[in-house]
Amino acid sequence: MNIKSKGKLRGYKEGFRKGFSLIEIAIVLVIVSILLGLGIRSCISGIETAKIDNTQDKLLNFKTFILRNFCKTGNLVKKKEIDSYYLKDAWNNDIELIYALDTNDSNPCSLKTTSLSVILPSGNEVKDVVAVILSPSANRVLDSNVSLNKVEVKNDDLWEYITLYEIKTQCCSNKGISILTDSLPPIVEGENYDITLVATGGKPPYKCDVTSENSTVESFFKNHLVQGSEAFPYCKIVFSEDDSKDFISLLSSSEVSINLEVKDSSNPPFLASRNYLITVIRRKL
Structure with missing residues (x-):
């Protein structure tokens, strides 16, 4: 009887497995937290990229709408005439529509130049602009240069613009x-x-x-x-x-x-x- 008992006890001890140590658990938790962090950042980055793409597409559609309407009617649409869908970006901020002051009194097809220009992040200046469609970066307030008909866009801004050349080549033949x-x-x-x-x-x-x-x-x-x-x-x-x-x-x-x-x-x-x-x-x- 004693021999059998010892045999069973010996077999039990041989089958026993020790649990994870605190160090091993800590290492696992660190690895899991790193993976979760990477996943969350990747998810956030993906959402932000999707918002940027969505807003850029909206700005391009906005530009196309303005051009098509002008080619069809000879009128530059006012902000109040535009579907509210186009007036908010993916962050629910207002999209700005800025026209050259010259277009208040004269049809672009009659103009030889405009006073509106755009300063790009590279420092290059685009002249003879008819309209700027701008989704300003977070917390940005458009500066006073806008009133002087000069718009400076920042690296974090999203934008489209319409030049006088685009208007004339696409819309002004047989007009005037x-x-x-x-x-x-x-x-x-x-x-x-x-x-x-x-x-x-x-x-x-x-x-x-x-x-x-x-x-x-x-x-x-x-x-x-x-x-x-x-x-x-x-x-x-x-x-x-x-x-x-x-x-x-x-x-x-x-x-x-x-x-x-x-x-x-x-x-x-x-x-x-x-x-x-x-x-x-x-x-x-």
């Missing part, structure tokens, strides 16, 4: 307006004057303005301009017999020079201008 009135007839003292200023292209009706180096001439023509309307889209210069007498009495020369500027009803408008030299004929006493 032209003044068809080649010359203006003489102003004869004591006679009525009623001239239609014919324009074509763009979106009627047309609005006109006159400038001149002679302030008397400029003031007179401005006061006798009739703007286009839905009923009659063209501008006119109209004044009476007495008006012609009064006007000529103020002149010392036999010719007057004016510059006519015509805008259509697009928003912003297309623009055309033309210079005229008008003969003044005085009645002999």
